Amino acid sequence: MITNEALQRRLDTRTKPQGSLGALETLAMRIGLALDTDTPVLRAPQMFVFAGDHGIATDGVSAFPQAVTAQMLLNYLQGGAAINVLARQHGMTLNVVDAGVATDIGEHPSLLARAVGRSTRNFRIEPAMTPEQCARALDTGKTLAKDALRQGSNALMFGEMGIGNTASASMLLHRRTGWTLEECVGRGTGLDDVGLARKRERLAAASARCPRKLAPIETIAEFGGFELAMITGALLATADEKCIAVIDGFAVSVSAMLAIEIDPRVRSRCIFSHCSAEHAHRQLLAHLDVKPLLDLGMRLGEGTGAAMAWPIIDAAARLMTEMASFESAGVDDRAS
Ligand SMILES: Cc1cc2ncn([C@H]3O[C@H](COP(=O)(O)O)[C@@H](O)[C@H]3O)c2cc1C
């Protein structure tokens, strides 16, 4: 097992003043620990975008209608969404997963059709999913991650698409942390003040429907989404593997929080790419005690923040692995 000391030694013997690569050094150490080597090489980055619909979307908790989820799924398959642009730019494979979109969009050669249901149910009225659906979603995520790793990748990246999923993520956050709905709920796709008040009120009603204390997986079944559950499952699969998992924005961070709660070993695999503009994201990142790499005011999702952080992550690994040492390059390592 590689140690922090060994990684620090490797960095400190490269041809640079100690610590001069700043946060890239901390990042390189984290990658080295996750890959269990002081010469990490990140291979075949895989971006997974999980798409699912939410029954709660019919309650007016998003600025957009539910139909947009399926429309965006088609957009991903046609290559026109923001994440397509960034995946192309950064040479990563884009895996588009139907985790449970409301309408069946039919067969497509590059669609991973893994729907657990056709939208979750409205969790203000009844549980979002059955325990069986929740277990299946977690398992499907695990299998997809394991398959990608078996095929040679060691860098998984996670994004989501699902109208209403910031409402679901906010509920999960509220119920796992005990923070107030004022703290947990934000504007998502761009709700105005009236919409934001409605979203909070609907979520308060949902929480009151099921006041008993829930275990993490029960919370996912009660208030979660198929795409969010699959991300949690995929992250759980990384705990035993030598790989990194790049976390996107608010909803993916909530899925990561749940995965870490279920299996704390997941934490060492996660790299938090950015702080989104969604209201609760900064507080959540602080709660997880992580410093995101980027803070660009993005609030799109789809894995776009993770994709933007990728060149920085890859750079950190390459610097650690490919830089010469003072000794091999014949550079004097003493400061005068
Ligand atoms: C055109 C469009 C593209 C998107 N891509 C990601 N999201 C983002 O917005 C949704 C979450 O916000 P809310 O909870 O307010 O619905 C998710 O689908 C998320 O990925 C999008 C939203 C829209 C409208």
Ligand SMILES: O=C(O)c1cccnc1
């Ligand atoms: O933080 C995110 O990823 C986010 C925020 C708002 C809407 N969709 C995604």
